[in-house]
Amino acid sequence: MMLSADVSSMLDRILDAATDNLRFAKILVQMGLDPNNVTWDAIFSRLLEIFLHNITLANMFALVGAIFFVATLLTQTMVPLRVANMIGCVFFAIFGALTGAVTTFLLYLLMVPINAYRLRQMLALVKKARAATQGDMSMEWLKPFMTQRKYRKGDILMEKGEAASEMLLTVTGKFRVVEINVDVPPGRLMGELGFLTPDNRRTATIECIEDGHVLTITYEGLLEIYFQNPQFGYYFLVLTSQRLLENLARAEAIIAQNRIAVQTIAN
Template sequence: MNSSSNADFSTILNRILDTAADNLRIAKILVQMGLDPNNITYDALLNRLLEIVLANITLANMFAVIGATFLVATLLMHTMVPLRIANMVGCTFFVVFGALSGSVGTFILYLLFLPINAIRLRQMLKLIKRARIATEGDTSLEWLKPFMTERKYRKGDKLCSKGDAANEMFLIITGKFLVTEFSVELPPGSLMGELGFLTPKNRRTATIECIEGGDVLTIEYDKLLEIYFQNPEFGYYFLILTSHRLLENNAKLEEIIAQNKIAPPIAVASGTVEL
């Protein structure tokens, strides 16, 4: 039964080939392949294709096939680090292909891709490393600086007001800033605006005013989301880092409340109250 099915399948393919051979364009292609359009069969076509493949198996083409495999694999990857690595491997194989085949364009193109991918990979690995350190108690955001832009503020300037729409996070480099609602002074190295990134409505929870001119680094929430989606592991470490920040802010508030707490009144025999 299998032999009869194969025979039927071969017959169908031969009919398709006969019909295609009647087309002038296809006939020209068949002639270029070394086939007779008037006497074309499935077996003849298969054998000719196999001959062409075997004739073109060269060291250069093997490098090209391997490189193409790695580049196609990048389309199936969900995280940026393995994608960059696979891309660099694929580009390396294509650089060798370009050199062996004498294709100057291919050689230069993929040679330029290599340092670009290497730089982006290094940035991402550094980002992950610094974020991982944050889980061990280091809440420094030095690792975010390459992704941030600098902005200057003068005394009296407001970074944001309570209730405003939030779309960026701040890192103080120099100068001093005041959270007016809580009278909390923020020195250099302080992070501001991270809560707006985590809240559903992205609204500012306090007003921040510049009390001593300085420089601030900013990063938009869209960029933070981009970094997160490029590597979800970063998102996990960023949440831990912001959790540390929340705990620090909570401790500061408790300290302020304890310092400003009014002692309960003491009643005396005369009926007066002393504070």
């Protein structure tokens, strides 16, 4: 009881000090309260009256939209964030329509298909990431996030040991890994291992041997996709593991050939 009385007394003193402030007093007047005779009960009653007076269908839609907007700030992954943002935009668009705010209505209405398109891309990415466990190594899902670049015969796409900042996907033309004299066919990744090395250095030299074009994506773009959809991390791991296993098998084949050649010479 003593503690409750002390808290009540402290709140009253705070209120008395606040009412002496000219700016706060003006706020009380605007709320319809008398600065010289104000209590906490009066403030609460007046706020409740204002709240009830402003409960309209349009404001209810705006309130729900605001709740979903706050949800987007608390969401850590991209797919539920897009869903919450779409729902919030729908409610804000309805609010704009009910209040006759054309700008608000058009703004949030336009954001719905934009979020829907990005959501579709994210869902496609997640689907491909899950399909990686079943051996689906198609790179079609990544193309919307990449930009096109053309090369002519004799161009060097990357050199071993140089700093790496992007990954490439072959589309047309012919490219060759100089160090091992292996051609890279269309639909194959190049430069993904540089993304995994500690200092982001190229592990091989790639030369264009026939005019063609590739699609590129920066390592920052790859990180953005990963943080938006952690499933991509597993998908990318499968891709790079396949490349490492292919390189290992190629090295073993070369070693076996050399061993046979040495034995033939020895005999």
